[in-house]
Amino acid sequence: MAGPLAHLKVLDLSRILAGPWASQVLADFGAEVIKVERPGKGDDTRQWGPPYLRDADGQDTADAAYYLSANRGKKSITVDITQPRGQALIQQLATQCDILLENYKVGGLEKYGLDYRSIRALNPKIIYCSITGFGQTGPYAKRAGYDAMIQGMGGLMSLTGVPEGQPGAGPQKVGVAVADLMTGMYAVSGVLAAVIHRDRTGEGQQIDLALLDTQVAWLANQAQNYLTSGKSPERQGTAHPNIVPYQAVPASDGYFMLAVGNDAQFIKFCEIAGLQQIAANPAYSTNSARVQAREELVPVIERATQMQPAGWWLEKLSAAHVPCGPINNLEQVFADPQVQARGMVLEQTHPVAGKVKTVRNPVGFSASALDYGQAPPTLGEHTEEVLETLLSLDGDEIAALKRDGVV
Known part of the structure; x- marks a missing residue:
C-alpha cells in the first residue's frame, strides 16, 4: 500500500x-x-x-x-x-x-x-x-x-x-x-x-x-473574544466579529462574499467602488475603526455593491487582489475550474455500482x-x-x- x-x-x-x-x-x-x-x-x-x-x-x-x-x-x-x-x-x-x-x-x-x-x-x-x-x-x-x-x-x-x-x-x-x-x-x-x-x-x-x-x-477566536472581554459574542449572519467588511454583500443580481482582510485591501476596494472619500475618512481608515463603525459603514458599502452584478465585482476585485468569491451551490462547486483542476472528485471501482464518486482527501x-x-x-x-x-x-x-x- x-x-x-x-x-x-x-x-x-x-x-x-x-x-x-x-x-x-x-x-x-x-x-x-x-x-x-x-x-x-x-x-x-x-x-x-x-x-x-x-x-x-x-x-x-x-x-x-x-x-x-x-x-x-x-x-x-x-x-x-x-x-x-x-x-x-x-x-x-x-x-x-x-x-x-x-x-x-x-x-x-x-x-x-x-x-x-x-x-x-x-x-x-x-x-x-x-x-x-x-x-x-x-x-x-x-x-x-x-x-x-x-x-x-x-x-x-x-x-x-x-x-x-x-x-x-x-x-x-x-x-x-x-x-x-x-x-x-x-x-x-x-x-x-x-x-x-x-x-x-x-x-x-x-x-x-x-x-x-x-x-x-474550535470556537477559536470567538471563544477568545469571550474570555478576553467577558461578553458573549452574538450571531452576525455572514459578518465577521473582528473584521469589516467581511461578509456577504448584495450585487445587482444576487450576493457575493467580500473578505477585506487589511487596510490596504480596503483602500483598493473603495477605489473600485467609487468610495474614495470613505477610504480617506479617519473614521474608517483602520480595521478597528471600521469594526466600531460597522452599522453605519456596511449600508454604504452595500449601496455601492448593488450598482453592479456579482460577476463584475468578482472580476474587478480579484484583479486588484481584494479577496472575494461567489456563493456557490454544490453543482457550481464541482463545476468550478479550480476544484476540477485540483482533482477533488475521485472515481473508484465499486463491486455493485461499477463506479462510485467520492471527494478526495x-x-x-x-x-x-x-x-x-x-x-x-x-x-x-x-x-x-x-x-x-x-x-x-x-x-x-x-x-x-x-x-x-x-x-
Whole structure:
C-alpha cells in the first residue's frame, strides 16, 4: 500500500461519522483500516438515505450516500460482538493492530471484554481512541451525544444565523455535521501523536476525545473574544466579529462574499467602488475603526455593491487582489475550474455500482503518493479475507462462524 501510514493497521469499531471520518483519513494516508460492522445491518449510516448509491441498472443499492462519504479505503468485516466467539475474534484482531477506534458509550465495551483495559492486557502497545459525546469523566459522561445537540450546547448555534431583531433571526446549526467532523480530525492528530510517542517509548495509551470538548476547543477566536472581554459574542449572519467588511454583500443580481482582510485591501476596494472619500475618512481608515463603525459603514458599502452584478465585482476585485468569491451551490462547486483542476472528485471501482464518486482527501504529499484504490466497501465485503490473512482461519472455521451468526 502507498501512503505515509502504510505500516499501520487500524481496527475500527466506530460508526456514524466522527470515528469513521477519522479512520477514513487514516485509510487515505495509507493505513490498513478494518471496519467492524454488525452482521446483517452494518453501520447505521448505510440506511441514512435517500439518496442511495445506484447499481449498474440504476436501482438503489443498500448503501446511502451518507455512508459513502466517510468510509472510503476500508475493509468491511461483520462480527457479532455480543457473542463470545465474536469478542474473541475482535480481541485477536486487536493484537494484530496498532490503533483501535471506538465510539461506544462510556463503559459500553467493558461487558464484551473490548474496553481499553482488556485490550491493553492483550496488546500493551495499542493506541485506543475512545470518542464519546462528553468524554470519559464528568457529570455528563454517561449521556449520548449527537452533532446537532453538541452544536447547541457548545455555543456554535449562538454564533450562527441571522442577528437578533432581523427577519429570520434565531439559532442555526451548520449545514454539515461539523462537531463530528472536527472530532474526527482531532482524533487523527491525537492518534498520530500517540504513534510518535509509542515509537519513542514503546508505550501505547488511550485517547479520551469528546464531541463537546472538541466543539468548545474550535470556537477559536470567538471563544477568545469571550474570555478576553467577558461578553458573549452574538450571531452576525455572514459578518465577521473582528473584521469589516467581511461578509456577504448584495450585487445587482444576487450576493457575493467580500473578505477585506487589511487596510490596504480596503483602500483598493473603495477605489473600485467609487468610495474614495470613505477610504480617506479617519473614521474608517483602520480595521478597528471600521469594526466600531460597522452599522453605519456596511449600508454604504452595500449601496455601492448593488450598482453592479456579482460577476463584475468578482472580476474587478480579484484583479486588484481584494479577496472575494461567489456563493456557490454544490453543482457550481464541482463545476468550478479550480476544484476540477485540483482533482477533488475521485472515481473508484465499486463491486455493485461499477463506479462510485467520492471527494478526495485535500492533503497532498510530495514524497508519499496516496492510493485511492479501495472504494467504500459493501457490508462484510472483506470478512473472509481478513479472517484468513490476519487470523489464519481456514474455510471450514469461517463457514462455522457464518453458520452460527458470529460473522
